[in-house]
Each structure stands twice: as structure tokens, then as C-alpha cells.
Amino acid sequence: MDIVASTLLSPIILFFMLGMAAALLRSQMSVPEAFAKGLAIYLMMAIGLKGGVEMSKNPLTIEVGLVLLAGAVLSFALPVIAFVLLRFTTKLERIDAAATAAHYGSISIVTFVAASEAVRASGLVASGHMVAVAAIMETPAIVSALLLALTGKQAKSIAGAERGELFREVALNASIVVLVGALAIGWIAGEEGTQQVEPFFVGMFQGVLCLFLLDMGLNAGRGLRNGWRSLGIGTVGFGFYMPLISAGITALICMALPISVGDAALLMTLAASASYIAVPAAMRLALPEAKPSVYLTLSLGITFPFNVTIGIPIYIWLAHVVAN
Amino acid sequence: MDIVASTLLSPIILFFMLGMAAALLRSQMSVPEAFAKGLAIYLMMAIGLKGGVEMSKNPLTIEVGLVLLAGAVLSFALPVIAFVLLRFTTKLERIDAAATAAHYGSISIVTFVAASEAVRASGLVASGHMVAVAAIMETPAIVSALLLALTGKQAKSIAGAERGELFREVALNASIVVLVGALAIGWIAGEEGTQQVEPFFVGMFQGVLCLFLLDMGLNAGRGLRNGWRSLGIGTVGFGFYMPLISAGITALICMALPISVGDAALLMTLAASASYIAVPAAMRLALPEAKPSVYLTLSLGITFPFNVTIGIPIYIWLAHVVAN
Amino acid sequence: MDIVASTLLSPIILFFMLGMAAALLRSQMSVPEAFAKGLAIYLMMAIGLKGGVEMSKNPLTIEVGLVLLAGAVLSFALPVIAFVLLRFTTKLERIDAAATAAHYGSISIVTFVAASEAVRASGLVASGHMVAVAAIMETPAIVSALLLALTGKQAKSIAGAERGELFREVALNASIVVLVGALAIGWIAGEEGTQQVEPFFVGMFQGVLCLFLLDMGLNAGRGLRNGWRSLGIGTVGFGFYMPLISAGITALICMALPISVGDAALLMTLAASASYIAVPAAMRLALPEAKPSVYLTLSLGITFPFNVTIGIPIYIWLAHVVAN
Amino acid sequence: MHTKHRIELIIERMAYKRACRLLEAAGMTGYTVLPALAGFGGGNRWQRDSDISMARDMVVIVSIGDEERVQNAIEQIESLLGSHVGVVNISEVRVLRDERF
Amino acid sequence: MHTKHRIELIIERMAYKRACRLLEAAGMTGYTVLPALAGFGGGNRWQRDSDISMARDMVVIVSIGDEERVQNAIEQIESLLGSHVGVVNISEVRVLRDERF
């Protein structure tokens, strides 16, 4: 397919593969954490602003509200499916299964961006409010997964004064603050007001993304190399089929929604993507007994590479089938 | 007023407010220090280069010399006024009052930049040599404040071998080295010579400023939240009225100077702004007993937000009154 | 000469001199390591992409192969000459002489970039495959120097399980991974495929280089100030004449090669340049007994400043003599 | 010179504020938090620059205080450590300026 | 509270993985690596932010374990230190949760 080739041969994905190859070959190179975190903040600002500016051009319709609602529902519901699958098909403990499930209900903003590029490259159009959908899907999955974990006996671990801290981490983490904030700023300032910052936030975007994806490749490759031993074959498999299940469920929902092909492709990508920044951090606070080597290896080492290479073309194709 | 609205609704200020709001709501997000320091160096290079290139277009006149002199005098004199006010209206100890006074005599380069944007947005023109004025105003305030502190009995603390170290910190700190250096480079290389670096230093400037101001907002909000309890009401008030006093005195001086409206607005802003990078560092070396929780909360938590939101429009309005 | 002036007065070199002056005057300013490392990765990506895109436009010829071969041979051979010179003219121990020799056989990519700019500024044209030559010259010098060191009795230090680690550090260090990877990506994606990342990797390049060279100046100046006392006069002299010897030998080779003036200038620059990132790191692993204060002071404190100011104009002039 | 106790607590970066609050509650007059770069425990290695989520980052909290307060702090930390992955050690040290602790 | 030994190994950043492998081989159940910012030794000063090669950067490795394993680790480290510039010190500490070491 043409989309597959153009996706796989875009500099963004090639740099991701370069990083992954280097890590798997055990190169010691790394992008300093402080620099990568700075780039991540830049990317979220740029995404938010772009979405906000686009939203400022169109009125908010009920259709938009429906897609936002669909996103929230997916984020709530997907962890339940993921949890059940993990408990039945793997030997993961309840708490590890719940923590992993949270990752798959939430989203990866870089996967979203990669999909946006692929959508644009294949001649489709995506709406600005999909950024709002991304933001809204970050959090419900965490709540959902905590409820799953707490029906077990670990309940004590989120008692008392720590609830406030956890709430702030979940509702006011960097991704949400920057994404929602920049969205609002783009909306308020509009096309004209953001013109002066366009060279930075629009012109540089693709290039910065290359640099960031080189680092993501290094992280993913290193995570995979260190972590795959601690995962059973069933767990590894989950990292591949869960995104397809999420996308499939979303495809069904899209059939009932008034949604464009481009937006449907992005909604599927969001559902299929797994968080590797915000949710791991939240899990460390909420479920410290859950093993990062399980959930990070899965979401960053397996699902992320799967989505940005093979997944996205599939979701675009699927969007053509279910939306119009 | 129109300037107020366009200042408050520019992306730069909106990102500052976003950061401040996030910090006050106790979000844990942060911009890594190494990244923020890198951006600060970029900003100073860009400001210096721009000023230098502009200065290379016009001959240096006596008028320019007079404004430079006015800046130096203000930087020397304002700490005395600030010190007296603090000693009479607050319970701050001599050493804390002196350290705080140093901040208000010196300048904040980000406030200067925000004012430059507002000046430009309101159709005025500012001269390149105002960057040189900013650079010249960094240091005298520190000397002045040390003299105030040393008339007390803490005199021993700057004796001996440490004077050289202190001199280098004060005269060769990063702001001064980069600002003055880039100014000279811009002057030497001129418009043609800097053409190749323009996309980076001019094109990206506004966008990088947004990112930096997001961090400044986080810092200011966090400083305020942690520090306000340690300040009395008189001290808090000082953070609001001192910039107005400084701007007022500068306005009087501007009436006697051959200065344009744009330049007058910038000179007032410089006088009204308080340092929160170079001076705190110097105070740690020179007056280690002074409390950072006092001077940083005031300059970063109160005066900086005041200036970039309400102060600058006031100074521009005042400039229209006193200059022409 | 005109090239000398235009080289010395370009913003890039002026910022380098600013940094060097600040460090020699003992300013405490610094660019955070994490930020500088991030910029270094950006620069290598940009250089690699540019070279790759240019290579994608021309077929690979035997001439290109010959230049690559010449580069590899030079990288192997120059350390031997450097080693012999150091052993005969200085009091350096065998291991320090070998470690230093490795630096002079390998290359400095920033020197290469500065030369590329100067070549372009003087109206010459350089080929994209010179980036591949740069990449190929990184490593052989290390192997060559290790052989020189090991003929002494330190042989035990690279035995056993550490050989794999050393191999990875030498063959898969950040410079090589990013440079070769970006070269391949530029080649695969071609001009059209990299168009979207051009504003970042081409447009920003000169500006980022200014920022990076400011830091290089600080590093070089500080290295020189701390380290010159530990070097004898003979060793200091080596830092000045070795690049000239390397360039001279390369000039002779160029006479026998089918090479353009621009490419010849770059090849001489590569030969004359000394590594200060990849090789020091490799030496710490391979020859931990060798003193960094010797090899870093020489390559970063003496040879790098010499090359970017005086050396490059000389090599360009020499290229006019030997190539055509 | 006065004898004090030094607590060294190695704990997840995400959880360090919890530990700090306990130290404050136990009456410790100060503490300092150091970032870690890499580590190994429970069979797993981690590295700061290879994990953008910081979920595996650890920090080291050093706090010096008198015996009683340290004892107090340790009891509280013991319960915190129930769910976290930290390691804690205590040693005796001598200090200047007794009045600061 | 149980008595354990605490190794503190100051070593070049480039070589820290070698030291870590030795600690693992000696049976230490964990260690934590801290970055250094600056230092002085053998008459030379270094500073992290003034050297982009990182060739002079040092790290501090802290590892807590029982006496026997620490003894074991030290013997191995002694030979590693033959060629490296590190400094190593050992002290006695008390720990919680004996079963983790």
C-alpha cells in the first residue's frame, strides 16, 4: 500500500527506527532527559495551539460534543477490556494488569501526531477538536484502572492525604496542563494572534518531531531489550493485539457517529495508542507495587513501535471503511 | 484600553498566565532547569544581536549617551529609595532590605522584551541601543545595595579573596556576557553579516518566548505559593508600588531627556522591573545571610507578574505623556 | 586575505571568541551540559541529512570511493605520525601520547562545519559525500592508537568482556549513529521527502551553531586556563603544528586524487581537526590511565581554536594550490 | 562536634514528596534530595536518560537530625515503604552547629 | 534494624557500567548511581558543564548489602580500580527490611 510506504519512509519514522536499531545494537548514545522533556513540552504546546486555532475557525457543534463524549467513554471502557484480557490470558497479577490497562485506555500524543501526519499525507483532513479529544482521553482510563485495582485488597494504598496529590498528578499533569492550556490559548488568540509564533510552533514542528522520535526509538529499543525477558509470550502478544481491538471497537462506534474519515482515523489511533509518559508517572503514585518493567515495556517497547509503523496505516484504511 | 487587551491576550502573556495558574493549582509540572537555562541564553543572544544590528545602522549620538547615563544613574539610585522604603514600611532586617533593593535597581530582561513587543504592537518604535541601556542597568544596583548593607555590621562578609569572585559574578555573569557580547557581535557583523542567523534568532524569538514564559509563570506561581506567608502585608505591597515609583521617577527624568516615546516606555519598564536571575545569584555570594524567600518571592512572584500584565500598559501610557 | 576576515568576522566565530574570552576572564557562565548535548545531536542530524540529500542527487562514483578510502587511510596513519612526534619531542608517557594521537587522527565535526561555511562563503562548492568521509574518519584513528598503546605493557587493560563494550563505544557512539543514520535517512528520503523538516534542519542550522560555538568557546577557554600548566612547551607546540602537518600530508594526497577544490579543503580540515567528544569518551574506556588533562587541553583548548580561526583559511588556500 | 543520625532514603522520584512530608512531620529540621542517574534492584536496571516518563527514576534523600527525631521518622517511613520500592539506611555522624538540628 | 555495609564508589562516568557489572556479579542486590557536578583529584579540577565530552565526569555509586557480599564486591572492585581513577569507601549502617538485601 502507498500509505504504508510513505509512512514508513518519512523522516520521522526513519529516525524512530534509527533510534530503535541503535538501542537494540546496544549503542550507549542517549538524548539527555532534560532536553527530551523540553522538546516534549514544545510538542504539546504546538499541538494544542494548532488545534485551538483550528477550533477557533468553526463553531462548536453537537457533532464535536459527540466525538468528545465517545473519546471519554472509550478511555473509561477500554481499560476494563484490557484488564479482563490480561487476567485471562496472562499470569500478570491483578495490580500489574490494572496498571497496564490504564496505559491502554489512555493515549500517546506522539502516536496521535504521527497519525495526523499520515492522515494529511494521504490527502485526508482532520479537525482541530481532535486535540481536545486527545486531552479528554488522557485521564478517565486512570480512574477506571484504579477502580479495577482497588476491588482487590490493595485498597489501602490510595487512602488519606495522598488522594489530593494523586488527583493533581492525574488531572494537572504536564500533558494535560500544556495541551489544554495551549488549546485554549490558540482558541483565544486565533489565527491572527498566533501568527507571530507560527514560525516556531508550525515551521519547526516536523523537525523537532524527528529529534524527539530518535529519542523515543532509543527509549523503546532499550525498554524492549531490558524488559522483554520479564514478559511472558501472552503479555507480549497483548501489546500487539490490544491496539487492534481498541481500534476495532472504535471503528464500530465511528459507524454510529457523524465523523469524517480523517477524524475517525485519529480517534482509532487514540484508542489504539498506549500512554508512556503521563500514566506511568501516575501509576507510580497510585499503584507503586505495580511493576514498571511490565507496563513500560509493553506500551513503549511494543505498542508504540507497532502503532507508528503498521498500526496507523491500518487505522486509516479502517477509517475509510467505517466513516465517510 | 486597547493596549491592555492586546498585551493581556497575546500568546506570550497567556502562556505566562497558564504557568502561573498551573502552579497555583499545585500542578507538579515543570520545565527542566537545564532546558530553561538554555532558552534563557538563546533569548539573551537574540536580544543582544537585534539591538546590535539596529545600533550598527545609526551613528552613536550624544542623545544615546545621555540615555545610557540615565540608566546607570537610575540603577544606582533606585536601590537607595527601595531600601529606605523597606526599612520604614516593613519589618525586614537591614540585610534583607538591602538585598531586595538590589533586585529593584537592576532589571528583568524578560520584562524588557515583553515591553518591546507591546511597544511595537501599539505602533511605537524603540531603538536598538535600549538593549545597551538594559545591560548597563544590571550591575550598578548591586554595588549600591552592597554599600547599603555594609554600612551595617555585616561588613566582614565580603572581605579578602572573595572580592574577586564576587566581582566576576557581578560583572561577568551570564546575562551581561551574552547580552553585551551579542550586542557587539550584532554591531560588528551588521544586518548583512547576521542574515544567515536571522531565521533562528528573529524567526523563533516569539515562540521561544512563549515557552520561556510558561516556565516563568510556573516559577512565579510556585514562588508566590511557597513564599507569601513569609512576607508581611507591607512587603507584599512594596512589590506592587515600587515598580510604579521607579517608573514615575523615570518619567520625570524622561521629560528632561531627548527621548522617543517608545524608548521612554522601555526605560520606565527597565526601571520598574526587578531582577530574578542575575541579582539573586550575586546576593547568594555577597550577602548569604539575606533570605531568598523574601527577595525572590517579591521580584518573581509579585513584581514580575504585575509588570507584564498591568505595569507595561501603564508605562506606555505614561511615556506618551512625558516624551514625544 | 579576504577569507580570513570573513571567517573571523562571521557570527559563528565571533560567538566562539566571546565564549573563549569569557572563560579566560573567569566568568562563571555556562551552558548546561544537557542542553549542549541536545544541540550537538541536532547539529549531527542536520549535517547528516544535508549530506544524504546531496548524495541522493548524484550517483556514487569511483571518485567518491577514492576520497572515502583516502579518509580512512589518513585516520589510520595520522595517529602514528602524531605518536612518534609526541614521543620524540615531548615528555608525555607512551599511554598519553597514544591517547592524544587518537584525537588527531579522528575528526571534529564542528570544525568540519565551520570549514563548510567558509568554503561556501568563498564561492567554492563542496560535495555531500564529504559528510560520509567525516563519519568514516571518526573510528580508524582509535584502533590505530590502541595498537600503539598496546605494544607497550598496558596491554591487559583491554582484555576480556570489556572488548564488546569498547567496540560498541567506538563503532556506535552518538556521533557515528546520528551522522551515519541521518546520512542514510537523507539519502532514502531525498530532497522531496525532507522538505518538511528543512525549516528546522536547514533554516536553524547557522543560529544553533552560534549557540553551540559559544559553549565550545567557554569549554575551550576553561580547558586552556585549567590545563595549560600541565602541558610542556613541546606539547603546546604540537597542538599548533600537528594540524598543519596533517593538512600538508592530505594536500599531497589530494594532488593524486580526482577531487574538487572545495572537497580538498574539507578533507584537509578533517585531517587537521582533532576530536574532543567521541575520542575522549572512548579513551576513558580503553585507556583510563591516560590523562584527560593532556589530550582535552590540546584538542579542545589549542587545536580547535587554531583551526576555526587561522587553520581553515590556510587549508582553503592550500586546496586552491593542490586541487582544481 | 555533636553526634547526630543521618538517614539516607533511596526512593522513587514520583514518591519523594510523600517521604519528605513524613520527615517534616517527624520534626526533622531539614533534608536534601539528590537525583539518581541509574540503578539496579529486584533484578531490573534503569537509566534516567532512557525513560522519558521518569516512572523508574529514583532519588536519594539525606536528612540529619537527633536520635529521637530520626527514630520517629524511621517509624513513619517504614509504613510508607510498605508499598514503595525504597531502601533506607541510618548511620551515626558528627556535626558542627548543634543548634541547627 | 539490621547492620549492613554501605559501599560508596566514586568513579568515572564512562566506566560506571563496568563497576555496576562487578557489583551485580558479587551478588549485591541493588545499587544507585548519582551524577556528580564537579570535583577535584590528582591536582586537577573538573566541572560537568565545561566539558561536552563527559570524559572527566564522575559518578557516585551507592550500594548497600550484607558484609559478605560487600567484601566480595570490594575485592573485585579493587582490581577494576587498578586502572581507573575511582575512590571507594565502606561504612556500617543500619537498615530496615533485612529481607531485601
Next chain:
Amino acid sequence: MHTKHRIELIIERMAYKRACRLLEAAGMTGYTVLPALAGFGGGNRWQRDSDISMARDMVVIVSIGDEERVQNAIEQIESLLGSHVGVVNISEVRVLRDERF
């Protein structure tokens, strides 16, 4: 194994070079400076990433040496600490390679 003394000095980042000079003057053969990330003292908390001026940043200086020099160093540091906010502690440690101290 030889017994040495280990100084651990927690001090403002801006002032660390002063302390280092004192250690050198006292004859200590080496030291290592570690950056801190956050801390608490005198009722105030600070955090590195929330303060671009670095005015509140602290560092930890670790220096190992023989008893006499350490005693020497401590006396000098005591006077420096008169005006600075640091905390200093000393402990006994065992080291390898006595000749290096």
C-alpha cells in the same frame, strides 16, 4: 583497608567553590560535588526546576581524607559556615588504596 574520615558538606550551589577552595587549602587530596534536586531547611522548601536563578540550589560536597586534614578542613569550614546556610557531617569510613589520601 584503612580508616579515613568522610566529610559531607551540604551548601548553597553559588558558594560551593568557596568551600572547595577551603578543602584544597586544608590539604584534602580530592572531593566530589553532587547536585541536589530539592530540599527543606529553616522552614522553607526549594526545588531546582522551579527557580531559574539557582539562588536556592544546594550541592553536596563529599571529601574523604585522613583525620588530621579533615580536622583542619572542618575548622576552616566552620568559619565559612558562619554566613552560609550549610550543614556539615563527618563519619568514619574504611577505604582501599591508602596512598591516594
